[in-house]
Amino acid sequence: MKNKNENSLMLLTGFVAGAAVVYFLKSEKGQQMVDLALSKGEHLKSSIADTSKNLIEDGKSALNKAVDSGESLLKETKENALTAAEKLKKQAKTMKEEVKDKVEEELSDFQKGVEKAKKELNKA
Secondary structure, rough: OHHHHHHHHHHHHHHHHHHHHHHHHHHHHHHHHHHHHHHHHHHHHHHHHHHHHHHHHHHHHHHHHHHHHHHHHHHHHHHHHHHHHHHHHHHHHHHHHHHHHHHHHHHHHHHHHHHHHHHHHHHH
């Protein structure tokens, strides 16, 4: 029985509180509070929308800058790699010519030595 009385008391309290809220909201002061809450809500909604748009634009701008920077860095790296490859190619060509000249020089000296040895053998 005690439990039933507590439930009834809570139900009655809920009805009274609800009636008081409805009475207040129907009054002029209550209507002013509702209007104020609605206008503040609309202002907050606009503020959030504006802030979101700004953040999206800032994000797009940062992303575009990062992409541009990456493309620029890639282009610069490619140019540097091509320049280095060209230098290496020239150095390899120069070294090839130097080695060829040295081999021809040594071969020439060797052939002179062979000719000299043949002459010496023919004299003997």
